[in-house]
Amino acid sequence: MNIPTDLSSYIRVLxxxxxxxxxxxxxxxxxxxxxxxxxxxxxxxIFVIMQFLPGGV
Known part of the structure; x- marks a missing residue:
């Protein structure tokens, strides 16, 4: 990890x-x-469908 290079990339984006x-x-x-x-x-x-299926919530 090259901190000066990474820092310059971040500054360029900002x-x-x-x-x-x-x-x-x-x-x-x-x-x-x-x-x-x-x-x-x-x-x-999905909740409504699960209510109508057997064994639903």
Missing amino acids: KLASTPDRDEFTQISLVAGAGIMLVGLLGFV
């Missing part, structure tokens, strides 16, 4: 990073929220 503007943040939030809702819906559907 220099390239920027704060998203309002539109970009809104779009990212909507996509992340939709993903969370989709995973929750999938879990709920």
Whole structure:
């Protein structure tokens, strides 16, 4: 592990990073929220199916 090389790589990445503007943040939030809702819906559907199967929860 070469610490000076690793540190310079981290600094280079931080220099390239920027704060998203309002539109970009809104779009990212909507996509992340939709993903969370989709995973929750999938879990709920699996729960409901397990309720109707014999030996379910």
